[in-house]
Amino acid sequence: MLAKRIIPCLDVRDGKVVKGINFLGVKDVGDPVELAMLYNKMGADEIVFLDITATHEGRGTMADVVRRTAKNVFVPLTVGGGIRDTDDFRALLRAGADKVSVNSAAVKRPGLISEAATIFGSQCVVVAIDAKLVKPAGSDGAARYNVFVHGGRIDTGKDAVEWAAEAERLGAGEILLTSMDTDGTKSGFDIDMLNAVCSVANIPVIASGGGGQPEDFVDVFRKTGADAALAASIFHYGDMDVSKVKGVLADAGIPVRILY
């Protein structure tokens, strides 16, 4: 049986981790490679790097971060942020990424999903969707969630559930769904949005946005069909670590990978 995956996400700008982190035993708290190694030791099932570098020059540093991480961390690595074409895919996969996630570029040009899936295989194409509730469920129908792009600044008007289904048809191997309504709140994952997307997806769905307590992870796996849960800040501040979350999940009877 497959384990539910716990995935820490690191925001990286110009090769440095963005959010302030203070872990014991980490020499350079800004070094994404050191942090990835620490997360790996704690039992992270996969590590996601989100490149928020704005400049073109800074972009090359991401491949270097991936290359150095892949020499020391032996779990799947996913890289996303600013991916525009299959050349970007190739550069990161060559550097040692196992999966590449696309967001805005795929919305702009959905054909990128099928191109990447044909060349590299669906298993390494993750479609990241940032969505927000624009109309609550009511007597006139189900809730509507729209897809936002460019770091959540632009409403595309696209229906998030339909977009997830389309991404799958085009060859996506996984959906990374971030709820902008719960992101940063630490008040729990967006159960309703996840259920809406999981109901149409036949590929794994990664829940993102809102995980604050170990119980939130129990909740998301009990109440939705999500295959994995991703979180950034809660793992960064050191008040909760990956192994603690997994311990709580295991106690709740949810299958997780426990290190022996």
Added chain:
Amino acid sequence: MIAIVDYGAGNLFSVKNALDFLGFESAISSEKRQLDNAEKLILPGVGAFPDAMRKLEAAGLAGAIAAMAREKPLLGICLGMQLLFQWGHEFEKTKGLGLIEGSVERIEAPGLKIPHMGWSDIKKGAACPLSDGIQEGSRLYFVHSYKAVTDMANISLYTEYGGLVPGLVFNGNVFGCQFHPEKSGGIGLRILKNFGELT
């Protein structure tokens, strides 16, 4: 020296990284002479069975690897494991290297997502040096839509996903991992270490 066979089909550097990390000398090569001189061979692979067999044959390596496997340990990983069998059934029936009896068939798992992707818990079958020290219930990282169908005597580790899915298979000194040992954390590294330490 462990030679990682380069025939244009994926995940070479991840395997090399893992061997470097473990301290085993290794080289990525498509040169028959270098493969001949290696103490052990690793056959990686990502993609589809027919295409990979064609690439191996085009590189003049299919027969050579089968011959070398009589003299030294060979480890196939993921698609590389599937190629060790007699037949593949991905898209079309394709002859494999025929080093382990059995075939490769599509996973039938009604109600479950295909590919089988993620950390699956394993059970132990027949004893084999590569599964030394691996505990039942450990999890290994799988990504695949096809699986080996072979005798239980050839299966050392397996998981369940809509039926039995072989994880680690073997026949003499020919070994195959359906999971990615180079992406399976400490447990995967242990399996690679066991392979590297074979004498």
